[in-house]
Amino acid sequence: MSFVEYNDFIQDGDVAIVYLGHDSLMPVKVQQGAQTQTRFGAIRHSTDLIGHRYGSKVTCSKGGWVQVLHPTPELWTVCLPHRTQILYTTDIATITMMLELKPGSVVCESGTGSGSLSHAILRTIAPTGHLHTVEFHQQRAEKVAEEFKEHRVDHLVTVRNQDVCKDGFGVSGVADAVFLDIPSPWEAVKHAKAALKRHGGRVCSFSPCIEQVQKTCEALADQGFEEISPMEVLLRVHDVRNIYLPLPDFGPESFAQTEPDAQQQAPNHASVTLKTTTPPREIPGHTGYLTFATKPRT
Known part of the structure; x- marks a missing residue:
């Protein structure tokens, strides 16, 4: 099992996603001899999970059934343990597209938070790309590094515990794209520019308040970035x-x-x-503003 590769069968040590119905999901670390309790009864890992195909229906001890799904970044976003506020698929899809990410891309990210966006980036840049992610909070950085190892994507990512506004990303001149999700992204714009490759690259900043966007746009312009474009992504369900x-x-x-x-x-x-x-009469769906910019080729 890996978040960037697909396996047909559930194995000991996998992280599987259990679908409980009504859009209810829970992650399960598969271990020989272990059990997981659900409202439908217990799931016995040795007999109910290991060796079975992903997507199989599993009958629990009380007679109800659940479905065991292969993990994906989208499913992980829905059921991950929240250590911070996270980005959801609507914004994530726009970010990966507008940053022009592809297999082999090198990306710098701050802050890592709960790792929702990180997993989507890793799947997009696999198998030859690399993610350099920076998290200010030590415990969060250690926890997300453990999750990357459990999800078998740790070979694609480097986690650093430092202040990106003061110390940067720990790399210089290597990134194809930079993503900022921090309270004062304008203070990290110069470090984002230094991390990007000389031939150009894209940067994105996520901010919930328009005042943050204004300061970030000013900092991007001062650092010589071009094509500065703030936008807001709203989900409209008909x-x-x-x-x-x-x-x-x-x-x-x-x-x-x-x-x-x-x-x-x-x-x-x-x-x-x-x-x-x-269409709906109201769209109460604001998450934040995405500000994109391009570093000119030098």
Whole structure:
């Protein structure tokens, strides 16, 4: 099992994702002889998990069943233990696209936090890329380093416990992209520029407040960055509902020629059922602002 490679069968030592239904997920460290308690009863790792295919249904001791899924960055984002506020898939997808990440890319990140974005970056840059991630808090840095090892991606990442605003990323002139998720990103812009390769590169800053965005844009401009572009990503989910439209009157024999399903769906042979979507009236989905910029080629 690895977060960047797929295996068919569950093995001892894997981190599996157990789906409990109703969008409820929990991570499980698979260990020989261990058990995991769920609301449907116990899951016995030796007999119920190890050797079974990922995606299998597992019957618990109380008779209910769960589904065991292979870990992915998206599933990990939903069920990871929160040590900080995290980024979710809507923002993560935009970040990986706008930073132009690909296999082999070298990325610098600060702060690491709970590792939600880190796992998505690692999958994107595998198998030959590398992530240099900086976390100010010592315990969080140690914990995320343990998780990278458990998830078998530690060969793709270097975790540093330091203050990026004072000490930088610990590397210079190697990064294709830099990501900042810290309270004062404008103080780290010069270090981001130093970490990027000479031929250019992209930088992204995530900030919840527009005042932070303004200061960051000023710092990026002062350091010579170009194409400075703040944006906000909002998820807009449309509701699907049925509507009834009256059938046109083409005479007494017209309805006999319509589809049988339409006849069944049309009350009193006067209307037909169609599905349509309606946008939400409100979108209470602000997470933060993403500010992108490009280092000019030198």
